[in-house]
Amino acid sequence: MSEFWNSRVKKLSPYVPGEQPKDRQIIKLNTNENPYPPSPKVIDAIKNAAGERLRLYPDPECAVFREAAAARYGVKPQQVFAGNGSDEILAFAFGAFFESGEKAARILFPDITYSFYPVYANLWDIPYRTIALAQDFSININDYKIPSGGVIFPNPNAPTAVALALNDILSLAEYLEKQGKVLIVDEAYIAFSGSNSAQSAVRSINTHPNLLTVHTLSKSASLAGLRFGFAIGNEKLIEGLCRIRDSFNSYTLDLLALTGAAAAVSDAAYYEEINRRIIATRERTAQALRNLGFTVLPSSANFLFVKSPHISGAELFTALRSRGILVRHFNKDRIADFLRISIGTDADMDKVLEAVQDILKGVR
Numbered sequence: 001m002s003e004f005w006n007s008r009v010k011k012l013s014p015y016v017p018g019e020q021p022k023d024r025q026i027i028k029l030n031t032n033e034n035p036y037p038p039s040p041k042v043i044d045a046i047k048n049a050a051g052e053r054l055r056l057y058p059d060p061e062c063a064v065f066r067e068a069a070a071a072r073y074g075v076k077p078q079q080v081f082a083g084n085g086s087d088e089i090l091a092f093a094f095g096a097f098f099e100s101g102e103k104a105a106r107i108l109f110p111d112i113t114y115s116f117y118p119v120y121a122n123l124w125d126i127p128y129r130t131i132a133l134a135q136d137f138s139i140n141i142n143d144y145k146i147p148s149g150g151v152i153f154p155n156p157n158a159p160t161a162v163a164l165a166l167n168d169i170l171s172l173a174e175y176l177e178k179q180g181k182v183l184i185v186d187e188a189y190i191a192f193s194g195s196n197s198a199q200s201a202v203r204s205i206n207t208h209p210n211l212l213t214v215h216t217l218s219k220s221a222s223l224a225g226l227r228f229g230f231a232i233g234n235e236k237l238i239e240g241l242c243r244i245r246d247s248f249n250s251y252t253l254d255l256l257a258l259t260g261a262a263a264a265v266s267d268a269a270y271y272e273e274i275n276r277r278i279i280a281t282r283e284r285t286a287q288a289l290r291n292l293g294f295t296v297l298p299s300s301a302n303f304l305f306v307k308s309p310h311i312s313g314a315e316l317f318t319a320l321r322s323r324g325i326l327v328r329h330f331n332k333d334r335i336a337d338f339l340r341i342s343i344g345t346d347a348d349m350d351k352v353l354e355a356v357q358d359i360l361k362g363v364r
Helices: 007-011 040-049 063-073 085-097 116-123 166-179 235-246 255-266 268-291 313-322 346-361
Strands: 080-083 107-110 128-131 151-154 183-186 211-216 229-233 303-307 338-342
Touching: 040 255, 063 080, 063 229, 063 255, 080 085, 080 235, 085 116, 085 151, 085 183, 085 211, 085 229, 085 235, 116 128, 166 183, 166 211, 229 235, 255 268, 268 303, 268 346, 313 338, 313 346
Parallel strands: 107 128, 107 151, 151 183, 183 211
Antiparallel strands: 080 229, 211 229, 303 338
16 A cells, blocks of 8 residues: 555455466466467468558557458447457446446446456446346346346356356346446357357347447457457447547557457457367366266356365365466355366366366365
């Protein structure tokens, strides 16, 4: 604490990201990174862009990426917003669409969800209320059909990996539209839903003008190191995001990031193949853990949320870490005995299963 901080900074409790170990011998399954490399087309595009043009400012309109994303998702370029990771876009969205101050209506999000949401709310002085997940950790959409300042949640949810059906999302969007409020759906993991019930809400933005979907290239496009996210929504929502962005910095994305991201969204075939592999590995690992007696929530993401009947979450986390396997543990009510395990390669997950079996031998 510093005497020079203002009152806002003193009250903040910043988001704490997953550990980034320097030791590369660790099997790193704690931050939901994609275990496979980016498309070769992305690497080639970045290499070709790394030249004389770097002396110039990048395009503040992000036109090349927005056109590529529009073509990929069947929308207009004006319905796409690009940002420095989905976290930045979410921060802009809180500032653009939710009212601040004590007298403002409270926004709603789940009690177990992405822990950056309360950080953004506190940063922007936005009052909020958390809605408890059901006993099975699902979102009950009817709980959100109450007067509010707007709603935000991930689909699939994080850290649970449980997905909500598209019809439920659209039902809530319709309710909120009548209230003049925005629904933000954070679709960071939607590409991993596979044959599960989760579907992207992107194609519904033209019928629901208050619906904003937020996306990242960190997970499904293997580009966590590039820091690139985007949002898709009605043109007026995108304009609102631009007004917030341009009040901070019109050049939030550099030339290399824009070029690489455009190449990534244009190579759907490559990413659909590697993400199918992740889904197959996820399902195999989930079944193996269930066979060991674990509770494994139904996952539509590139991670599993699991609980052992024989050992606490904290103990299992520590035991795995001592064996060179890093996963994520959240010491919070209702989920303290769960671990979030990102899906790695088949070889990575085999080592996880071997380690878990070894750990359980000592506690049964």
